[in-house]
Amino acid sequence: MSEPLLTVRGVETWYGNIVALKGVDLDVREGEIVTLIGANGAGKSTMMMTICGAPRARSGSIRFAGLEISQMPTHEIARLRIAQSPEGRRIFPRMTVYENLQMGAAIDKFAHFDDDLERMFTLFPRLKDRARQRGGTLSGGEQQMLAIARALMSRPRLLLLDEPSLGLAPIIVRQIFQIIRELNHREGLTVFLVEQNAFHALRLAHRGYVMVNGLITMSGSGEDLLARPEVRAAYLEGGH
């Protein structure tokens, strides 16, 4: 099998003198949905941000499409078409939905802007209704959709999603996960998903990794992990 799209090997990330990632290995292959689950403070979001170069990995290697990216500045990593829907969404609150989506297409110099805009409005009809509204006035679910749509506007080869289910009603979470599944299925979009909501994430993903205290402790296919008693005990008990 050829080299995975994203290869992370022995990555260590520090915040000052506090270690957040203690040597992480993981792979994301083309056309896969891979999820990283774990408890609060395990280092999931740090892993995702490290892929984007903020913060930089102190040691280890991150290769994307055969290119070493661990020392690149964030905006150049983004230009390799790694798009991110970051934790807390980080949409531009005082710009309109339309302007937000335009910012997403900035890498492309707006080459496919009109087509992609139509596609986003088909995927997320809510956004079409709200196109002229300011981002900050959207509801939480709509903001999450906007963050994902903004990331998709750059036609990413790899989509990084950080906790898209955070603070959303279950029906919206299901909606968003359904859209991710569709995109993966229809267009072969590669997704790296960081989630607390282990049940949904593992059911969606082809493969999953479990992170504890900055280390990967388990990995396997989604169903496989869902069936494991340790995973059930740690992340799934409490009912879904």
Add this chain to the structure above:
Amino acid sequence: MGAKPTDAAPAFFSAEAIGGAFRAALVAAGLAFPILALRAEPDLNNQLVLLNRWPLLLWAAGIVFVGHLAAQIPHVGRILKWALFAGCTLVLVWILAGVANSNLPLRGKIALFTLIAASGFFGLLIAAPCAPGTPFHDFQKRARAFAGKIVGPIGIVALFAFPLVMLWTLGPGGSLKWINNYGVQILIYVMLGWGLNIVVGLAGLLDLGYVAFYAVGAYAYALLSTHFGLSFWLCLPLAGILAAFWGIILGFPVLRLRGDYLAIVTLAFGEIIRLVLINWTDVTNGNAGLSSIPRITFFGLPFTAADNGFAASFGLEFSPIHRNIFLFYLILCLALLTNVATLRLRRLPIGRAWEALREDEIACRSLGINTTSTKLTAFALGAMFGGFAGSFFAVRQGFVNPDSFTFLESATILAVVVLGGMGSQIGVALAAAAMIGGTEILRELDLLKAIFGPDFDPAQYRMLIFGFAMVAMMIWKPRGLVSSREPSIFLKTRKSVSASHVREGHG
């Protein structure tokens, strides 16, 4: 708090209200005691003696007492609004009476009278307080929307007509004050405000040292024209490029800073430039400054009484007003250039990147925007327009020295931007007119002299009034005069974002 609105405020003139007012007066007296009641003055032997000024303290406490009590009057807000309205009407009538009594030629009186009366009438009509739901309110709403649409074009036409109308009505002698003290002076600040607006309003980088670029532009013109004999039109772009270069020099070390930290470093930068100008005497001639800077010419024709001068060439009678009118049009064009450039840039990817940068730097980077170059272009472009304004300043004054580029200038320019509503072009222009024009008007308010005695110099109280105006703005219009934000792009129709959705202190 959970208290019902009816018992939130004590009844008017109840014991509670009077007690509250008394306490407020006591606090005021305590605060004012060291400032108002005591004054150290040298006596005849040049020794300091402490004087008491108890009446002043009593006045202050009394005013606070009455004011506190007055605030308890029911519907005080509405009463104040109407009082303000009535006050504006009075001022309007007073100005009209002044025009009627002045020794202007009749045509001047009629022209001014119509202009003031018409603008005052429509201004009051639009601004009059009026309950929502009534037919007049709907009319007002439409009138306001219409005014918002036409204010730009009409303003530009009016500005181009302004010096000629002034010249026609007041003659060369009388119009000088209006064209020079009001027109040119205000437009310089409009231009500076618009330039700084790129950095502060659009890119969200708080710059307290903008005057440094103004100084670089002024000295660039002064030095290039005196040493190398370059013309104004050649120096203008050079001054802009030099200022932009210094903008980038400032930009590099502060790239990582934001907010308060950035503000402090830019403040220091402004001071460094000024201190260099003072101390690098070989080049800048220190505090004495550079004089005999070549004056502006009409594309080669000097504004002199000579045979090859402007007036003689066009068969006009020589008058110094010609140069001032030319300067007026020059700064007007420069300011409009700044405005057009800003409006165009806002629609380009770089302008969008500035606005996005102001909102969320991390999100910007993750979308592939190079925040370093984005910030540097904002600094460089803002500085460039400051440099243009600076070289205009030098050619107008014919003399530059470091005293013109103090921190107070930076603060004034920033105040223009903040008062105008960050990111709003028309708001910045209005704020500049109000602040700079207001200062000029203060010098001439003889009315106040009649009240406070002949020694009263209203211009001395400029900062006090300015401070009051700032406080009032922060209470009633915390987002600036024109606080709604036009989206840079729109789908079908333009729809502005209402003020309540615009965060305080941002565009």
